[in-house]
Amino acid sequence: MKQVLIAAALAVVAVAATVAPASATPRGCLDPAVPLPVEENRLGATLPDEADPGRAQAEPLSERMIGGAGFGAFTPDLVARLCRTSGPAAARAVVVDAGERLWRAAVDRAQRRVVRGALPSSDDRPLYWTRLRARAALRQWVPGFRVSRERLVTAFDRASRGVRDVDFPPGVRRVLVSGFDPYTLDGGQRGPAPGTVGNNLRHGNPSGAAALALDGTTVRTPDGGLARIEAYTLPVNYPEFARGYLEDTVGPAMRRGLDASVTISQAGGAAFDLEQWNGRYHGVSPGNDGVRPCPPVHGAPRLAVDDPRCDTAVVPRWGGPADFDLHNPPQWTSTTLPVDRMIAARTGAGVPRPPGDTWPDQSEAFGVVWHTNYTEFPDCRSTERVTRNSPVPPEHPPAAPPVPPDPGSCSYSGGGGNYLSNESGYRNALLRDRMGLDIPAGHVHTPDMQHFETRFGDSDATFDAWRRAIVHxxxxxxxxxxxG
Incomplete structure (x- = not known):
């Protein structure tokens, strides 16, 4: 998810008032006239037909993803339950339960306990599109009582990401892992069929697929003990990060004695990048919702001293501060992952290489690289930028140690850019530091999964092979x- 560049931020469609009026309930208790925001508006997007790009596919991609996983009954069941609710507390209980059930269904499918539909079990996309379909229904629900629909959407969204599912039994080493939703869903190749969209809409995210595959699993450690891995997924949107999505998940686990916390996202190429430095600067590229906190002006970057929205801010309940401070939280955080061991382990040696893999060592699927480069503003009041440790040395350990960020500098991008992947790594390491913990915590970027045999097909053998290899x-x- 490094430095994602999207041509222009999407116009965010205004969401209906957060407090629904106590008015007559339309048939089925939904009002389709209620406008939807950018992400949910993609539910109706359709790709061209693969065999005849002059025609549109028979149904939107979202329906093909939802039905292809056997999740078609999920939102109708949620709506039926909502239509029978009698008050705000009951409505919240319904949406939280639904979110938890959706997460468990996605995990069960990824781990091949319950697999329905024609899509590969490893596919992460059905969870994303089913969540959006349910969120759209919540926004268009017209209850017979006063309730904040936005709060219900948030409660459902969080529950459907596995954040309420984090549970470590006693006596195990506790490892928490995050993944991300699909992103860069706009653009890509287009066909001549009227009303269709570019094929980026079919993107998935291997970090999300890995989270589903890893959640609740255990591994044997060298000393004969057990390590439990719990996982959750994060949205590719800035507002949810600003509301504390990551901290509200990782913070309580750290307080209870977490042993390691790893954030994961997708980058490019054919290597796993272990990011050394994460930067506080963010918001150059828009999220899935079209929100972009810090767009450049006439091609020049904004500065956080002039626009505090350009720097990550932490909610007060996780240390704030409430008022902007350029160096609190700090401009940089760094990894404490066991980089040397992660590289020396040659983790790609037993992984089947997917078609078109370009990693030069044919004996393994993907390389693992200590990614030490970053870009800083040496003077926080000047737009002049300097990139350090680039190119990253191919050998490990490198002949010379990497140069750390200058004291007093301001970040422009960490090794993972200045998008939400970098932000997840920044916030994760910041929590570790503020709690005074000496545990492995850092960010891993995976290779790019978006390799298709077809122009407009939903899935194919090559796409699935890349996802399975990266997850493995x-x-x-x-x-x-x-x-450990």
Whole structure:
């Protein structure tokens, strides 16, 4: 998810008032006239037909993803339950239960306990599109009582990401892992069919697939003990991060004695990048919701001293501060992952190479690289930028140690850019530091999964092979972290 560049931020459609009026309930208790925001508006997007790009596919991609996993009954069941609710407390209980059930269904499918539908069990996309379909229904629900629909959407969204599912039994080493939703869903190749969209809409995210595959699993450590891996997924949106999505999940686990916390996202190429430095600067590229906190002006970056929205802010309940401070939280955080062991383990040696893999060592699927580069503003009041440790040395350990960020500098991008992947790594390491913990915590970027044989097909053997290979090697890398 490094430095994602999207041509222009999408216009965010205004969401209906957060407090629903106590008015007559339309048939089925939904009002389709209620406008939807950017993410949910993609539910109706359709790709061209693969065999005849002059025609649209028979149904939107979202329906193909939802039905392809056997999740078609989920939102109708949620709506039926909502229509029978009698008050705000009951409505919240319904949406939280639904979110938890959706997460468990996605995990069960990824781990091949219950697999329905024609899509591969490893596919992460049905969870995303089913969540959006349910969120759209919540926004268009017209209850017979006063209730904040936005709060219900948030409660459902959080529950459907596995954040309420984090549970470590006693006597195990506790490892927490995050993944991300699909992203860069706009653009890509287009066909001539009227009303269709570019094929980026079919993107998935291997970090999300890895989270589903890893959640609730255990591995044996070298000393004969057990390590439990719990996982959750994060949205590719800035507002949810600003509301504390990550801290509210990782913070309580750290307080209860977490042994390792790893954030994971997708980058490019054919290597896993272990990011050394994470930067506080963010918001150059829009999220899935079209929100972009810090767009450049006439091609020049904004500065956080002029616009505090350009720097990550932490909610007061996780240390704040409430008022902007350029150096609190700090401009940089760094990894404490066992980089040497993660590289030496040659985790790609037992992973089948997917078609078109470009990693030069044919004996393994993907390489693992200590990614030490970053870009800083040496003077926080000047737009002049300097990139350090680039190119990253191919050998490990490098002949010379990497140069750390200058004291007093301001970040422009960490090794993982200045998008939400970098932000997840920044917030995760910041929590570790503020709690005074000496545990492995850091960010891993996976290779790019978006390799298709077809122009507009939903899924194919090559796409699935890349996802399975990346998930397989991610599991091996997490095993190294879990070994302690």
């Amino acid at each position: 090697q991610t599991r091996e890398l997490i095993r190294v972290v879990a070994d």
